[in-house]
Amino acid sequence: MSTEILVNVTTQETRVALVESGLVQEVFVQRESRYSVVGNLYKGVVRRVLPGMQAAFVDVGLERTAFLHAHDIIPSDEASVGEEPAINELVHEGQDVLVQVVKDPLGTKGARLTTQLSIPSRYLVLLPYSDHVGISARIEDDGERGRLKTALEQVLAEEQTTTGFIVRTAGEGASLEALRSDVQFLTKLWDSIRRSAKDAPKASMVYGDLPMVMRILRDLLGTDVDRVRIDAPESYEQVVRFARRFIPEASDRIELFDGEGPIFDLYSVEDEINRALDRKVMLKSGGYLIIDQTEAMTTVDVNTGSFVGHRNLEETIFKTNLEAAQSLARQLRLRNLGGIIIVDFIDMQDEEHRKQVLRVLERAMARDPARNAISGVSPLGLVEMTRKRTRESLEHILCDACPTCGGRGSVKTVETVCHEIFREIMRSARQFEAREMLVMASAEVITRLLEEQSTALAELEDAVSLPVRLQADPVYTQEQFDVVLV
Structure with missing residues (x-):
């Protein structure tokens, strides 16, 4: 399976597309007027404490106050011992807190915060308030997991570091020296952040994560990416310098795109983006999906459409549902749909068919880097699932509510x-x-x-x-x- 990353840069907008075997899997959009703040660290000020919600609103200098839940706060020594300390035992109004954004502002909601900081590098994630040493669950080989844990513990002992670290998925196969380099880099970075936080004014940014292109390359540019193509010379030079410093083994896979047409015409990326804004998703068989995104959840309806099959109705339904399960996993990732997702597959009488469709959906979703969970089939025959949402969906970034129907999706006759x-x-x-x-x-x-x-x-x-x-x-x-x- 060939994998490419295409980067389209203009003065006001940067777009990145991840393409696997000629199919667009994921699209990232960042505009000058609308920067993502996920991963940034802020010196916030608690403005309101809401005991009834077990949460607090924190001013971090953004347009709207951000939301900090009790679950996302590391208890202080003074907090009462228990499974869930009360929010007013954890923070109080006017208190300064060092927080990290885990979700961008979405719609009318402010950013979601945590005090459980995590700072990523190429192979590792630093957990400054933890002593945990862990390995990404996506590294499945037991031998490799054991090797990485032993190597990381050796490095931490040599560096006399008691801070927590997690080996990222990209760390699979990393050498002892590569791990040591990341530990040293992150340790120095954390020391710098702590010093900056002491002197920083209230409600200000202390540390900003990398620009989107660098961040995506850091997270996605593993050994399975064949090449990265960038259509802007200046950005290309910046990315190459970044790669030579932090990902030297991948720097020769970065190319300057100088084709005659736009870079997003490759693999029909532009067309895929436009299709990802439609409710209807056609399947090769003639069936189709209807995807509706609402404030509370995303609903997906599967239909046979023009597909009539060759044997009987049950077999036709089964094949349509199998194709729909694979297409759905890709669409959720491409559209960046998160939260609660309800899928109404076509009713199947055969219990084994239902299990097979669920297994296909689970395998397809396993390739999605966003954390997700499938809870099985409900008594009403619906598949209920969740997908972690950290940034706005493609539709919310690229579209506004229809001025004619006000976002209802219909107008009066x-x-x-x-x-x-x-x-x-x-x-x-x-x-x-x-x-x-x-x-x-x-x-x-x-x-x-x-x-x-x-x-x-x-x-x-x-x-x-x-x-x-x-x-x-x-x-x-x-x-x-x-x-x-x-």
């Missing part, structure tokens, strides 16, 4: 609007005196009033004893209208 106009005319005629009434609406509504509703309009004029004049205005959407007394 022309007939419905005509009836509303009739009621408004009746209401106005009873309340006010006028010589005539002027109705201003969209061309579609006015056409309907002049044609299909012309008889009803004439009867209404007789009922209110006023002439009604109609005027189409291109400014009005289908739902908008005005009844003006003249």
Whole structure:
């Protein structure tokens, strides 16, 4: 399986696409007007403590106060011993706290914070307030896990470091010297952060994570990435310098793209992004998914569509569900959909078929770097799952709510609007005196009033004893209208 990272850089926007075997798996977008703050460390000030929510609001200098839950706070020595200390035992209003952003602001919600800091490097993650030494669960080989733990413990003993560390997935195969280099780098960085935090003003950033391109390369540029192509010479030079310092073994895989067309025309990345904004996802078999993203959850409906199969209905449904499970895993990652996800697969009578579809979904989701959990099939036949959400979805980054429907996804029919106009005319005629009434609406509504509703309009004029004049205005959407007394 070939894997490439494509980087498109303009003055106001940077986009990164991860492509596996010619298919876009993940898209990252960062705009000058909307930077991600995940991973940044801030010297925050507690503004409000809410015992009923076991949470506090913290000012870190962002547009909205950020949210800090009791679960995400390391208890102080003064906190009462127990499974869950009360929030007012952990923090108080006006207190300075060193916090890290774990979720960007989403919609109307502020950023999500933690005091359980973690600072990543190429192979390791430093846990400054822990003495835990662990290995990423994605490194599955027991022999390699044992080797890495032994090597890391040896390095920590030699460096006389008692701070906690976790070996990242990218650390698989890392040498003793590579681990030592990362330990030394992170230890010095943490010392620098502590000094900066003491002198930093309240509600200010103490440490910023790497720019998006560098961060993605640090996290994704493993041995399985064949090459990185960047379409901007200046950014290319910066990335190469970064790679030579921190990922020297991968620096020769970074290329400057100088093709005739846009870099995102490769592998039809631009088309994939546009398709990822549609509700409907077509399957090769002719079936399709309908994906609806709401504030509370994402729902996915699976349909057979034009796929009729070759044997019987149960076999057709089974094959559609198998294809849907694989497509769904990719779509969740591509669209960066998180939180609660409810999947309505087509009903299957065969119990073994249901188990196989669930296994295929689990295997497909296992390749997703975002933490996820599938809870099985509910009594209603729905598959319930969760996927960790740390940044806004592709739709939220690239789209606004429709100004016509207000984000509902539907508008009132022309007939419905005509009836509303009739009621408004009746209401106005009873309340006010006028010589005539002027109705201003969209061309579609006015056409309907002049044609299909012309008889009803004439009867209404007789009922209110006023002439009604109609005027189409291109400014009005289908739902908008005005009844003006003249």
